[in-house]
Amino acid sequence: MLSIEHCRKKLEKYGKKYTDEEIIEIREILYRFATCQLKDLKSGRYDKRNNLHKGINGRPSG
Numbered sequence: 001m002l003s004i005e006h007c008r009k010k011l012e013k014y015g016k017k018y019t020d021e022e023i024i025e026i027r028e029i030l031y032r033f034a035t036c037q038l039k040d041l042k043s044g045r046y047d048k049r050n051n052l053h054k055g056i057n058g059r060p061s062g
Contacts, residue, residue, distance in 0.1 A: 002027060 007023050018026070040046060 001031070 004020055004023050004027075007027050008018065011018050011023060011026065
């Protein structure tokens with residue numbers, strides 16, 4: 001896990017300041033997001049064709 005100080009350096013790079021509690025919360029959210037992404041990658045979810053752009057009848061639009 002990244003240290004609070006490492007996270008602080010990255011988060012405050014552009015001048016915004018964060019409390020330790022805010023940094024911990026942001027770090028936890030990002031770790032949860034990364035865990036979900038890794039789970040999807042390991043399950044092969046991203047190996048399948050992306051169906052987001054299919055038309056109403058299940059056929060590619062356009």
